Amino acid sequence: MASALRFTSPVLRASFNASATIPLRAAAYNGLRTYSTAKTKSLKDTFADNLPGEIEKIKKLRKEAGNKVVGEVTLDQVYGGARGIKALVWEGSVLDSEEGIRFRGKTIPECQKLLPKAAGGEEPLPEGLFWLLLTGEVPSEQQVRDLSTEWAARSDLPKFIEELIDRCPPDLHPMSQFSLAVTALEHESSFSKAYAKGMPKTQYWEHTFEDSMDLIAKLPGIASKIYRNVFKDGKVAPVQKDKDYGYNLASMLGFANNSDFVELMRLYLTIHSDHEGGNVSAHTTHLVGSALSSPMLSLAAGLNGLAGPLHGLANQEVLNWLLKMKKAIGDDLSDEAIKDYLWSTLKSGQVVPGYGHAVLRKTDPRYVSQREFAQKHLPDDPMFKLVSQVYKIAPGVLTEHGKTKNPYPNVDAHSGVLLQYYGLTEQSFYTVLFGVSRALGVLPQLIIDRAVGAPIERPKSFSTEAWAKLTGVSL
Numbered sequence: 001m002a003s004a005l006r007f008t009s010p011v012l013r014a015s016f017n018a019s020a021t022i023p024l025r026a027a028a029y030n031g032l033r034t035y036s037t038a039k040t041k042s043l044k045d046t047f048a049d050n051l052p053g054e055i056e057k058i059k060k061l062r063k064e065a066g067n068k069v070v071g072e073v074t075l076d077q078v079y080g081g082a083r084g085i086k087a088l089v090w091e092g093s094v095l096d097s098e099e100g101i102r103f104r105g106k107t108i109p110e111c112q113k114l115l116p117k118a119a120g121g122e123e124p125l126p127e128g129l130f131w132l133l134l135t136g137e138v139p140s141e142q143q144v145r146d147l148s149t150e151w152a153a154r155s156d157l158p159k160f161i162e163e164l165i166d167r168c169p170p171d172l173h174p175m176s177q178f179s180l181a182v183t184a185l186e187h188e189s190s191f192s193k194a195y196a197k198g199m200p201k202t203q204y205w206e207h208t209f210e211d212s213m214d215l216i217a218k219l220p221g222i223a224s225k226i227y228r229n230v231f232k233d234g235k236v237a238p239v240q241k242d243k244d245y246g247y248n249l250a251s252m253l254g255f256a257n258n259s260d261f262v263e264l265m266r267l268y269l270t271i272h273s274d275h276e277g278g279n280v281s282a283h284t285t286h287l288v289g290s291a292l293s294s295p296m297l298s299l300a301a302g303l304n305g306l307a308g309p310l311h312g313l314a315n316q317e318v319l320n321w322l323l324k325m326k327k328a329i330g331d332d333l334s335d336e337a338i339k340d341y342l343w344s345t346l347k348s349g350q351v352v353p354g355y356g357h358a359v360l361r362k363t364d365p366r367y368v369s370q371r372e373f374a375q376k377h378l379p380d381d382p383m384f385k386l387v388s389q390v391y392k393i394a395p396g397v398l399t400e401h402g403k404t405k406n407p408y409p410n411v412d413a414h415s416g417v418l419l420q421y422y423g424l425t426e427q428s429f430y431t432v433l434f435g436v437s438r439a440l441g442v443l444p445q446l447i448i449d450r451a452v453g454a455p456i457e458r459p460k461s462f463s464t465e466a467w468a469k470l471t472g473v474s475l
């Protein structure tokens with residue numbers, strides 16, 4: 001494996017060679033010998049080869065512009081959830097308020113076109129998106145196939161993780177079970193073991209890479225074990241080593257016989273992955289990771305944030321809300337009936353789930369891609385018709401309500417309806433699927449953070465008294 005590398009930096013070369021002798025990592029490679037014989041360049045080699053150039057870019061930028069002022073901060077921003085404060089570096093994606101997300105400069109439709117697909121499939125494979133996020137390059141079909149094989153090969157769950165999930169009470173929310181299992185995977189962390197042995201900083205990224213790959217590989221098994229335990233017979237189908245990540249997730253959940261659901265999983269995992277660095281799950285993973293907590297502990301922290309109803313849990317809330325609406329209005333999908341229900345939600349002091357966004361000021365392109373999927377695969381589904389009617393009416397009602405800065409739907413407004421159509425009707429599980437995908441977005445940045453030596457994060461805080469003094473206000 002090492003002979004295939006072309007490190008230009010002596011530091012990296014030394015780092016790679018030294019870490020190749022670490023038993024845990026060597027064991028990982030022993031189990032993955034097939035990849036070293038692949039004709040195409042591996043993801044790790046691609047990242048390693050690009051790294052010196054990326055580090056140089058950051059050095060140049062900081063040398064030439066380190067003192068430049070990039071914005072100002074108002075007191076309202078400080079008290080308003082740090083909204084819009086430019087304070088983070090996130091390489092994988094940038095969110096534009098009007099246009100939506102771009103992954104390494106590419107829109108969702110561009111990714112749908114450019115990223116490799118499964119044989120016979122039309123949706124992008126999430127493996128390709130992960131590659132793009134980590135390296136900035138669109139992988140070849142073979143590279144994506146190799147990554148599918150690698151993730152399948154790393155997917156076995158330690159027995160104690162399965163037992164841990166088995167011991168959870170079925171009414172412990174699936175997101176708590178998910179976070180618990182990811183935290184417990186710390187036991188397997190290559191990063192933590194190497195750190196305890198005194199690894200040098202130059203090796204941080206490689207162990208973070210290995211942990212991230214293991215973690216991603218194991219998430220479908222963990223998610224499926226939770227799903228099958230809580231809602232089905234507890235039995236999980238084995239991973240098929242020659243299949244892609246989305247297929248295996250669908251299969252382990254128990255939906256492999258529906259090729260449209262498999263396609264939905266591929267799309268779902270791709271579009272929910274990354275949404276720049278400031279959202280709660282991404283920022284939390286990055287923040288906790290900045291303390292050099294392992295990828296397992298960092299991701300678990302991010303998942304706990306994703307489990308909040310204003311963030312990822314909104315996908316469960318949306319379907320609950322839609323079902324309640326359906327019960328209340330029956331088959332009457334008239335504009336008036338929808339409008340009345342929206343107002344009743346708002347007047348009872350609740351938010352309309354799936355609508356609004358901290359950054360976006362237009363319909364979320366992740367909503368649009370799911371809508372297009374529905375138009376293609378389930379145009380006559382009554383719940384899709386309801387979602388479409390809400391899309392027609394809600395922006396007007398929310399505008400009239402006058403509070404939200406963005407009256408348009410976000411990603412969570414659509415996903416539940418697609419899942420329930422294929423029989424995945426258990427809403428409390430939906431955020432777990434979001435979490436599997438989110439790992440594909442936040443872990444590349446954690447690898448990058450460790451590779452470029454990002455420091456521990458530590459913004460400044462003041463008490464209200466001190467802010468008042470700073471702004472010349474007497475309280």
Ligand code: CMX
Nearest residue numbers: 310311312314351352353354355356357358403404405410
């Ligand atoms: N329904 C009713 N009121 C809403 C609203 C909605 N969908 N969205 C925002 N508002 C309200 C806010 O609660 C806030 O009210 P107060 O002034 O009384 O506190 C006001 O409008 C201003 O909020 P904002 O600046 O437009 O939005 P924020 O950046 O503060 O919050 C978000 C963004 C997503 C939390 C908010 O729009 C919301 O609660 N939406 C519903 C929940 C949801 O769909 N979350 C998922 C987001 C996507 C994701 O992370 O997965």
